[in-house]
Amino acid sequence: MPRFLRAGAEGCSRGAQPEPCGGGEGVPRCTVGVTPGGRLVAVKVHRVGRTSFRGTRRVRVYVADKRHTSWLYQSRLAARSEFEALNILWKAGVAVPEPLDWNRHVVVTGYVEGVELSEVPELEDPKGVLDRVLVEVEKAFKAGVVHGDLSEYNVLVTEGEGVVLIDWPQWFSSTHPQAELYLRRDVENVASFFRRKYGVEVDPEALAEEFLRRVRG
Ligand SMILES: Nc1ncnc2c1ncn2[C@@H]1O[C@H](COP(=O)(O)OP(=O)(O)OP(=O)(O)O)[C@@H](O)[C@H]1O
Ligand SMILES: [Mg+2]
Structure with a gap:
């Protein structure tokens, strides 16, 4: 196992008690647990309005009804929205964690053995x-889903340099009037990261333009 994956695995205890896995400051957002059947799962507790924003502005499209703005209500909508996206994506064969269940403001998915792209020290390729990220973004778009907050923080790199796209509560339908705008931003975000950190020779804007032309068909 590459060193960076071992480090990631160490960060998530496999004991019976859920332990933090990845994510924000203070209250852990995501914990790894074990089902009675012995399966490792990621348990993500949504806390809308109490999160760290990490630079990318999040567009909370699922808060349409202004009368219900309690954080628990919003967080419940976020959990439901994420679970809905994951179901569509998983069925379409997009590389996302397997959606297992949601309840109130909590989403449970299959645990992915991987490290956030932002934390990976080196990549062979x-x-x-x-x-690989762009292939998944294209598959997602064709399945009807645009991520809307894609960045190096929401891609897990697995053994063999595979990728899994995570963190979908703010997703947009591919038919949303702003879908192309968000798709363009997602593609530019990841391309810029690879240019900045790994010197990949790519023009993010031109790449996004070409990507959009292709997926529009
Ligand atoms: N299915 C999973 N398997 C393994 N790790 C996961 C899984 N889902 C989430 N994580 C870990 O938890 C972190 C936070 O999850 P996610 O990106 O979905 O939430 P977030 O809203 O960005 O939370 P935060 O702001 O605390 O980072 C991820 O970066 C990743 O390290
Ligand atoms: Mg995230």
Whole structure:
């Protein structure tokens, strides 16, 4: 197992008690647990309005009804929205965690053995990893889903430099009037990261333009 994956695995205890896995400051957002059947799962507790924003502005499209703005209500909508996206994506064969259940503001997915792209110290084939991300983004779009907050923080790199796209509560339908805008931003975000960190020779804007032309068909 590559060193960075071992480090990631150490960060998530496999004991019976859920332990933090990845994510924000203070209250852990995601914990790893074990089902009675012995399966490792990721348990994500949504806390809308109490999160760290990490630079990318999040567009909370699921809060349409202004009368219900309690954080628990919003967080419940976020959990439901994420679970809905994951179901569509998983069925379409997009590389996302397997959706298992949701309740109130909590979503349970299959645990992915991987490390956030932002934390990976080195990659053997950065261009290949970027291409793999873009293949999944394209599959998602064709399945009807645009991520809307894609960045190096929401891609897990697995053994063999595979990718899994996570963190979908803010997703947009591919038919949403702004879908192309968000799709363009998602593609530019990841491409810029690969250019900045790994020196991949890519023009993010041109790449996004070409990507959009292709997926529009
Ligand atoms: N299915 C999973 N398997 C393994 N790790 C996961 C899984 N889902 C989430 N994580 C870990 O938890 C972190 C936070 O999850 P996610 O990106 O979905 O939430 P977030 O809203 O960005 O939370 P935060 O703001 O705390 O980072 C991820 O970056 C990843 O390290
Ligand atoms: Mg995230």
